[in-house]
Amino acid sequence: MKTKADFRTLCVHAGELKDIQHGGAISPLYPSTSYSFTDVKVGQYPRYFNTPNQRGLSEKIAALEGAEAGMIFGSGMAAISTALLSHLKVGDHVVFQDDLYGGTRNFVKHEFPKYGIEFSFTKGLLAEDFKKEIKENTQVIYIETPSNPTLKIVDLKAVSAVAKQQGIWTMIDNTFASPVNQNPISLGIDIVIHSATKYLGGHSDICAGAVLGTKECIERVFSSAKNFGGSLSDYTVWLLERSVKTLFIRVQAQNKNAQLIAEFLDQADWVDHVFYPGLASHPDHALAKEQMHGFGGMLSFNLAGAIDSKKFLLSLELIKASMSLAGIETTALSPHLTSHALLTEEERLAQGITPQMIRFSTGIEAIEDLKADLNQAYKKAIK
Numbered sequence: 001m002k003t004k005a006d007f008r009t010l011c012v013h014a015g016e017l018k019d020i021q022h023g024g025a026i027s028p029l030y031p032s033t034s035y036s037f038t039d040v041k042v043g044q045y046p047r048y049f050n051t052p053n054q055r056g057l058s059e060k061i062a063a064l065e066g067a068e069a070g071m072i073f074g075s076g077m078a079a080i081s082t083a084l085l086s087h088l089k090v091g092d093h094v095v096f097q098d099d100l101y102g103g104t105r106n107f108v109k110h111e112f113p114k115y116g117i118e119f120s121f122t123k124g125l126l127a128e129d130f131k132k133e134i135k136e137n138t139q140v141i142y143i144e145t146p147s148n149p150t151l152k153i154v155d156l157k158a159v160s161a162v163a164k165q166q167g168i169w170t171m172i173d174n175t176f177a178s179p180v181n182q183n184p185i186s187l188g189i190d191i192v193i194h195s196a197t198k199y200l201g202g203h204s205d206i207c208a209g210a211v212l213g214t215k216e217c218i219e220r221v222f223s224s225a226k227n228f229g230g231s232l233s234d235y236t237v238w239l240l241e242r243s244v245k246t247l248f249i250r251v252q253a254q255n256k257n258a259q260l261i262a263e264f265l266d267q268a269d270w271v272d273h274v275f276y277p278g279l280a281s282h283p284d285h286a287l288a289k290e291q292m293h294g295f296g297g298m299l300s301f302n303l304a305g306a307i308d309s310k311k312f313l314l315s316l317e318l319i320k321a322s323m324s325l326a327g328i329e330t331t332a333l334s335p336h337l338t339s340h341a342l343l344t345e346e347e348r349l350a351q352g353i354t355p356q357m358i359r360f361s362t363g364i365e366a367i368e369d370l371k372a373d374l375n376q377a378y379k380k381a382i383k
């Protein structure tokens with residue numbers, strides 16, 4: 001299928017496998033770990049990322065990101081660690097955005113020193129903040145936008161222009177936006193990574209990751225990936241393909257609900273501040289509007305001082321107080337107590353994370369039910 005088809009059509013049909021034997025409507029599942037040689041050199045094998053289901057799903061997700069090629073991994077972290085290490089060697093340097101997914105931050109801090117790879121974090125999120133950290137040995141600039149949990153936006157065109165001038169690879173963790181809301185390759189970014197555990201899976205029942213880029217980039221990633229061995233079981237690949245078919249309608253519903261919740265919270269006297277790029281008052285609203293197709297399903301807000309944040313979370317009835325995000329069910333958490341608990345107090349405050357902050361992942365439920373749950377919860381949590 002040509003990648004020029006409409007995004008919705010690609011979600012359903014790109015990369016699908018035909019059931020030639022029985023004419024079934026969906027891609028057959030091929031869980032085989034052994035295939036007879038069609039050519040004596042290269043066999044199909046799950047850890048070579050080249051079984052029929054793996055190739056079909058890679059093609060689908062690559063099509064959604066407008067990428068030449070892609071690979072599916074056993075988790076988002078397998079995708080991130082493999083993408084990074086395949087592009088780095090001892091003595092290289094990486095510039096990381098300061099507001100980074102906690103698991104990525106831990107990976108970098110724990111593993112990079114062992115391999116002699118240097119790194120620094122930006123002091124801000126402007127293109128010049130990235131430029132300032134570039135050194136002679138910088139090989140990769142690594143971005144995450146919208147950021148977690150304060151939903152700040154990085155100008156992808158500007159950062160990729162800085163990187164291109166100096167022959168540096170750019171990588172982005174595009175998990176929060178999903179391919180529905182942002183396609184970084186069209187803005188000049190080289191490698192796009194997803195935790196497919198989030199929007200691509202969308203039902204809180206799959207752990208997976210994806211890396212997308214040019215054929216050349218993906219070949220480089222593959223050359224390390226087959227050694228690290230982080231492939232995904234074909235059973236899960238098959239399930240993930242089913243999820244991606246509904247990606248567009250799910251994320252569109254989540255975008256819509258998030259905008260309505262953000263506007264509702266913005267008006268509420270029990271909320272001090274709302275972080276959502278879809279609000280005109282968000283400092284990066286204009287940039288988000290320019291580089292994104294939608295503002296996403298993620299938002300954060302600070303409860304007013306009179307509300308006990310822990311009690312608020314525990315008083316929610318319909319909305320789940322839970323660690324994960326991007327599922328069709330709405331979830332909320334305290335970054336201070338959970339996702340960002342491992343950071344020092346200083347690091348948290350530098351990112352604007354206080355104990356009053358709630359991170360909110362909007363699902364597809366009826367908006368009135370979500371509002372009613374928030375309203376009853378804050379009333380129970382008044383100090």
Ligand SMILES: *Cc1c(COP(=O)(O)O)cnc(C)c1O
Pocket residue numbers: 075076077078101103148173175176195196197198207208209
């Ligand atoms: C969850 C997440 C990851 C890690 O993905 P796993 O599938 O849990 O390994 C990476 N980046 C972001 C932004 C995430 O939300």
